Amino acid sequence: MSSKSHIAPYKGPAGGWGSAKSVAKYLASESLLLDGPGILLKQNKPDGFACVSCAWAKPHPTHPAEFCENGAKATAWELTKKRVTPKFFAEHTVSELKTWSDYALEEVGRLTTPLRYDAKTDKFVAVDWTEAFATIGRELSAIAEVDPKRTVFYASGRASLETSYMYALLARLYGNNNLPDSSNMCHESTSVGLKASIGVPVGTVVIEDFDKADALFFFGQNVGSNSPRMLHQLKSAVDRGATIVAFNPLRERGLERFTDPQNPVQMATLSETQIAREYFQVRPGGDIAVVAGMSRWLIERDAAATSAGKPAILDHAFIAEHTSGFGAFSEWVMSLSWSDIERESGLTQRQIETAARIYAEAPATMLVYGMGITQHKLGVQAVQMLVNLALLRGNIGKPGAGLCPVRGHSNVQGQRTVGISEKPELVPIDRLEEQYGFTAPREKGLSTIDTCEGIIDGTVDAFIGLGGNFLRAVPDHGQMEKAWTNMRLTVQVATKLNRGHLFNGKTGFLLPCLGRIEKDRQATGEQIVTVEDSTSVIHRSKALSEPASPDLLSEAKIVAEIAKATLPYNPNVPWDSWVGDYSKVRDAIEATYPDQFKDFNRRIMEPQGFRRPIAASHREWKTESGKADFVVPKALHASFDDGSDKDVLRLITLRSNDQFNTTVYGYDDRFRGIHGTREVLLINKADMERFGISEGQMVGLKTVADDGIERSLGGLRATAYNIPPGSVGGYYPECNVLIPVYQHAEESKVPAAKSVPVRLVP
Ligand SMILES: Nc1nc2c(c(=O)[nH]1)N[C@H]1C(S)=C(S)[C@@H](COP(=O)(O)OP(=O)(O)OC[C@H]3O[C@@H](n4cnc5c(=O)[nH]c(N)nc54)[C@H](O)[C@@H]3O)O[C@H]1N2
Ligand SMILES: Nc1nc2c(c(=O)[nH]1)N[C@H]1C(S)=C(S)[C@@H](COP(=O)(O)OP(=O)(O)OC[C@H]3O[C@@H](n4cnc5c(=O)[nH]c(N)nc54)[C@H](O)[C@@H]3O)O[C@H]1N2
Ligand SMILES: [Mo]
Secondary structure (H helix, E strand, O other): OOOOOEEOOOOOOEEHHHHHHHHHHHHHHOOHHHHOHHHHOOEOOOOOEOOOOEOOOOOOOOOOOOOOHHHHHHHHHHOOOOEEOHHHHHHOOHHHHOOOOHHHHHHOOEEOOOEEEEOOOOEEEEOOHHHHHHHHHHHHHHHHHHOHHHEEEEEOOOOOHHHHHHHHHHHHHHOOOOOOEHHHHOOHHHHHHHHHHHOOOOOOOOHHHHHOOOEEEEEOOOHHHHOOOHHHHHHHHHHOOOEEEEEOOOOOHHHHEEEOOOOHHHHHHOOOEEOOOEEEOOOOOOHHHHHHHHHHHHHHHHHHHHHOOOOOOOOHHHHHHHEEOHHHHHHHHHHOOHHHHHHHHOOOHHHHHHHHHHHHHOOOEEEEEOHHHHOOOOHHHHHHHHHHHHHHOOOOOOOOOEEEEOOOEOOHHHHHHOOOOOOHHHOOHHHHHHHHOOOOOOOOOOOHHHHHHHHHHOOOOEEEEEOOOHHHHOOOHHHHHHHHOOOOEEEEEEOEOOHHHHOOOOEEEEEEEOOOOEOOEEOOEEOEEEEEOOOOEEEEEEOOEOOOOOOOEOHHHHHHHHHHHHOOOOOOOOHHHHHHOHHHHHHHHHHHOOOOOOOHHHHOOOOOOEEOOOHHHHOOOOOOOOOEEOOOOOOOOOOOOOOOOOOOEEEEEEOOOOEEOOEEOOOEEHHHOEEOOOOEEEEOHHHHHHHOOOOOOEEEEEEOOOOOOOOEEEEEEEEEOOOOOOEEEEEOOHHHHHOOOOOEOOOOOOEOOOOEEEEEEO
């Protein structure tokens, strides 16, 4: 911990001068202010590039500046002037680099040359691309001869639709569906839960719904840090009278107050917009109970109102025409006791009724949610509970209403759309077979958790990573780092050095690629690429910057070269012509998904992009029952522990305002008032007293697990914080060492990173 660290509550709003200053400081440090601020004005513009940070929707028409504090940081991080050369790797062994922080590793700058790990010297050495591809092809072919299912093709959610389509095809031609994606650690609970309940794996809203919603309910999504551009939609919604309600164990500043940095009047007058009218500090894992309580109030009041001849509260016509399972759901809800609901939610009956009343009075409500819902043992059912709430008042498929899962990586949703999925039933396998003349694997592939288990038990021999920092993002670092190096082959395609790259199989490559903002010149000239945002709108992205090094290849080219070096020749798969002209990949995507990508190449040139058809958005239910289904959850809380042992705390792993996943931009978490350190444990004052811990005392955590493996983390500075009693907060990825690989959402296998049962070790 740095001696300069300090912790004190932040008094300012989200956005505002704090944000402006943070951007300026950051751009100056990356020397982007000198020659690149103009680049930021092209961010999220039709003639510019899609931001490499989050997947939030891009409005049309656009504002003069369509970037946020964290988007600006992400751009600067990619366009940094710093470079990592072979000289750097000659000076540092990999063992030494393992002692560096996540921050320090990425800080060295952009990777510039292909590298191979040399175990004898414990260093990365430069190789040429031809040799790298030939070796990878040889190794992958040898593994395929034993069993192609022993290779995994991971994707992190950034690569374009074009590259992702090629990558998914590579895996299937190779012989498996082992296509896990960062989505497996993220919104997979959404993909599973929404698909089962309403027949689509994605959200139902479009950005225009923000102009029409009467109420917006936020469950476990930290808009101020993780999708700050959405604050503009929220401010406008509040300005025209919409009500925002937030459920979050922490009082996240972006959900409380916002000053628009692009609004000169607000900036000059230091005025703020209050975001959430009501803010409820739900207990981690308590959202199922919250919604059960709200539903109970709604159903009861509805019965009372209708029998008194007053207007109904539920949308009975919608329920009758569009849903199934209401009877069982309502029976379950009415069987619950308020004392159980209060205990599991951590809220009072009165608070829940206040929320329910706002919901009942709003003609159209949007339900917005994030990792606070999906990353629990019952994450899928928590998602389905939100659907239940929406169905009660017909809040799907009408203007201003719907479900809004806020996706993470800028193309994570799109990667799933074009075939990166371990679930073959979600992919048009028959069409792929016909298009490319091969027999595709039909067996379910490995998810992220399956991959971790396979690496630990030695059934995975090769890992190909298209971006990301798999080893750092997954749970159980202790076990994973040990097992990782037993693999025969590891290949990482990346822009920057991270800790995951320091662990290599018997043969290990680190291949540097172009980022999305860098000009991608191929046989037919500069290419554009496409990505899909959180509202299923597809945008084009045009690069503006010169590549960080002449040795970089595009991700599409790297995928194609690995494919050519590995697979037998197939005249139906034109790898080279695809790389020469990405519009041909778009044609291929359209051929595989004719309904979703009709006229792809033409429509992508429209400034606003185009939205894929989402059946549930117009009340067409592609579910088994043909209706939108009410689902009764298995339990009233979503967590692994049942709450009976008061010494077991629920750990929430958090993102700071100064990080993008495992990429740590700095040590300031401004909104939470934490500066200069990430080694903190946020803990309720009453719990501190109960455990006899003083402010600033160093403490540790130990996981409650039943597999005989010890998982602990020490050196955390206890910090009294406004967090519900019985819960503690710490940063991701540092805390991942505490998460057992088997503690994941039941149906989606998303690691339960938001309620890890732990004990305090003073
Ligand atoms: N700047 C920046 N932007 C990002 C990212 C980043 O790291 N940095 N990551 C990107 C990615 S990949 C993703 S998936 C998204 C993630 O964005 P979010 O979905 O916002 O994810 P988190 O920040 O992990 O957690 C969200 C919130 O859940 C709350 N929470 C925890 N447990 C519970 C609970 O049980 N119930 C409720 N109601 N709330 C709970 C936490 O206090 C926190 O405020 O952001 C994307 N955008
Ligand atoms: N405890 C805990 N664990 C979590 C979470 C949590 O909330 N708590 N969140 C989970 C979530 S939501 C997610 S999405 C995962 C994130 O998991 P990942 O997506 O695997 O991890 P990132 O940190 O986003 O990956 C960062 C790396 O991506 C590489 N990179 C950046 N840009 C590019 C590019 O354009 N191309 C290529 N090829 N590489 C690039 C850089 O080398 C950088 O080091 O983590 C999950 N893990
Ligand atoms: Mo994510």
